[in-house]
Amino acid sequence: MTQAQVFAFAILIGLMVAFIWGRLRYDLIAVLALLAAVFTGIVPHQAAFSGFGDDIVIIVASALVVSAAIERSGVIEVFLHRVAPSVTSVQGQVVILVTTVSVLSVFIKNIGALAMMIPVAFQMARRSKASPSAFLMPMAFGSLLGGLTTLVGTSPNIVVSRMREELTGRPFNMFDFTPVGIGLAAAGVVFLAFGYRLLPGEREAVPTMEKALNIKDYMTEARITAKSTVLGKSISHLSTLLDEEVLVTGLVRNRVERLIPLPDVVLRQGDIVLLEGDPQALERGIRRARLELEGHDRPTEAKGVDEEIAGIEVVIGPKSVLIGQTAKRLALHERFNINLLAVSRSSKRFTERLRDIALRPGDVLVLKGDLVLLPTRLMELGLLPLAGREIRLGNPRKGLVPVVVLAGAMVLTALDLLPVATAFFTASVLTVLLGSLSLREAYEAVDWPILIMLGALIPVSDSIRTTGGADLIAGGLAQFSNTLPPYGALAMIMVAAMAATPFLNNAATVLVVAPIAVTLAQRLGYNPDAFLMAVAVGAACDFLTPVGHQCNTLVLGPGGYRFGDYWKLGLPLSFIVVLLGVPLILLFWPPV
Numbered sequence: 001m002t003q004a005q006v007f008a009f010a011i012l013i014g015l016m017v018a019f020i021w022g023r024l025r026y027d028l029i030a031v032l033a034l035l036a037a038v039f040t041g042i043v044p045h046q047a048a049f050s051g052f053g054d055d056i057v058i059i060v061a062s063a064l065v066v067s068a069a070i071e072r073s074g075v076i077e078v079f080l081h082r083v084a085p086s087v088t089s090v091q092g093q094v095v096i097l098v099t100t101v102s103v104l105s106v107f108i109k110n111i112g113a114l115a116m117m118i119p120v121a122f123q124m125a126r127r128s129k130a131s132p133s134a135f136l137m138p139m140a141f142g143s144l145l146g147g148l149t150t151l152v153g154t155s156p157n158i159v160v161s162r163m164r165e166e167l168t169g170r171p172f173n174m175f176d177f178t179p180v181g182i183g184l185a186a187a188g189v190v191f192l193a194f195g196y197r198l199l200p201g202e203r204e205a206v207p208t209m210e211k212a213l214n215i216k217d218y219m220t221e222a223r224i225t226a227k228s229t230v231l232g233k234s235i236s237h238l239s240t241l242l243d244e245e246v247l248v249t250g251l252v253r254n255r256v257e258r259l260i261p262l263p264d265v266v267l268r269q270g271d272i273v274l275l276e277g278d279p280q281a282l283e284r285g286i287r288r289a290r291l292e293l294e295g296h297d298r299p300t301e302a303k304g305v306d307e308e309i310a311g312i313e314v315v316i317g318p319k320s321v322l323i324g325q326t327a328k329r330l331a332l333h334e335r336f337n338i339n340l341l342a343v344s345r346s347s348k349r350f351t352e353r354l355r356d357i358a359l360r361p362g363d364v365l366v367l368k369g370d371l372v373l374l375p376t377r378l379m380e381l382g383l384l385p386l387a388g389r390e391i392r393l394g395n396p397r398k399g400l401v402p403v404v405v406l407a408g409a410m411v412l413t414a415l416d417l418l419p420v421a422t423a424f425f426t427a428s429v430l431t432v433l434l435g436s437l438s439l440r441e442a443y444e445a446v447d448w449p450i451l452i453m454l455g456a457l458i459p460v461s462d463s464i465r466t467t468g469g470a471d472l473i474a475g476g477l478a479q480f481s482n483t484l485p486p487y488g489a490l491a492m493i494m495v496a497a498m499a500a501t502p503f504l505n506n507a508a509t510v511l512v513v514a515p516i517a518v519t520l521a522q523r524l525g526y527n528p529d530a531f532l533m534a535v536a537v538g539a540a541c542d543f544l545t546p547v548g549h550q551c552n553t554l555v556l557g558p559g560g561y562r563f564g565d566y567w568k569l570g571l572p573l574s575f576i577v578v579l580l581g582v583p584l585i586l587l588f589w590p591p592v
Contacts, residue, residue, distance in 0.1 A: 070116070542570075
């Protein structure tokens with residue numbers, strides 16, 4: 001081996017050891033590996049930061065923004081609300097959730113698809129009185145399988161496409177992954193519909209700060225409009241639509257007439273209903289019934305184009321000027337440009353209107369206003385902000401807008417009218433311009449540590465090829481593979497990628513293993529496309545640990561899982577992927 005190859009392999013081994021050790025975060029490990037590669041000379045100084053301008057980074061960031069916009073739209077929630085109530089068995093709910101996550105992962109990043117469905121899983125768990133642990137890990141695995149089916153579904157596909165472009169001058173297209181991916185996703189859904197029983201029956205979620213701040217008895221009020229789905233219908237119908245997550249505690253008619261909210265009272269246009277529940281449940285219920293949140297006709301205006309109107313949770317301090325006052329008497333909106341959206345008081349159910357509640361120390365409020373001016377207003381009013389979760393109550397949703405934007409981007413890429421990076425970057429910008437996401441939400445949607453890791457590891461992984469290290473490894477594998485048929489060589493590469501993913505992260509695995517797979521294919525005289533597909537499948541299918549993919553990590557706490565729970569469901573699923581994935585690749589991407 002040459003000195004450059006020794007350095008390249010030493011950095012690669014050090015990278016793997018650091019990932020396994022786990023004492024440093026993966027983005028910091030990647031940056032240290034980049035510095036080591038630069039200072040040892042295997043990555044030229046002028047190429048050190050080339051990875052941060054790579055299309056991979058742009059596509060992954062843009063896909064995360066578009067995913068967040070679709071999650072924010074509530075379209076999927078509305079669809080599931082119509083289907084889910086008729087399914088009460090745990091197995092049926094597992095099928096619905098896993099199938100939905102898998103289908104969503106076809107079109108958007110799998111981590112985004114899973115994130116938007118986790119709250120729905122908790123709703124179903126409450127309805128069936130089951131543990132969320134029965135749903136969350138199967139959903140995470142379903143998102144990984146669904147992500148296999150398109151270019152933007154998962155990061156390994158994007159990285160593999162770039163590798164193919166370097167090799168042949170043409171990347172994989174949007175739906176080149178679809179034939180293999182659909183077969184694996186369908187088999188996975190069938191297995192998970194029964195395999196969820198391998199998981200522990202009762203596990204409780206790890207307590208989080210959000211759960212500690214989970215105040216469940218907010219009271220707000222909403223108006224019946226001409227567009228409301230409950231106009232002309234009874235309060236019992238409204239209660240059914242609210243899915244028993246929100247209580248109707250009062251009814252105001254003609255602005256002053258107070259009615260008892262009996263189940264058979266028919267709702268009229270202009271009626272104001274008093275609702276009680278947590279902010280997320282209130283938001284869902286108001287959206288489903290197409291009600292108009294009180295305060296909607298009192299807009300708060302930002303001072304400049306960069307400011308943002310948003311909701312925030314606050315608690316009334318002991319010296320607050322709000323103590324003993326009502327929002328109406330204090331003219332909260334007129335004097336402070338703040339809207340009061342909801343109030344919560346321990347062990348108290350309000351029947352009066354928001355504007356008439358005499359506030360006390362310790363009351364928790366949801367306020368809406370200019371995020372730039374809110375800190376000053378809170379100090380003036382003696383209010384203390386609560387941190388730990390996002391409040392979207394009162395924020396508008398754009399429905400089908402982000403779905404249409406995503407569909408447009410996919411059509412343009414499928415027809416080769418725009419490169420994937422350009423199409424999805426345009427889509428992410430449009431979601432902000434059209435109001436589906438604020439700038440703050442767009443920046444928060446981007447997984448910056450993943451982007452740093454990708455940008456740092458691209459030149460490091462390329463050094464394995466440029467120093468001849470990939471040829472060296474491939475030569476050794478080729479000698480071993482000479483006696484193997486094509487399916488044996490493909491299975492070997494797929495299993496190697498699958499084994500490395502828990503330690504290297506799935507995108508990093510592709511960056512390291514793909515050059516070796518391509519070199520091996522060339523030495524054996526096979527079509528590299530088949531081997532790149534095997535790398536993509538193996539790297540995307542980490543079912544054995546909670547650390548190899550963000551989707552697995554995302555459900556670890558909410559599902560109350562332990563490290564050893566993953567292989568119980570993941571090991572048989574991994575066997576299915578290899579046994580079915582290799583024949584599918586041979587069928588659609590013949591190596592010879």
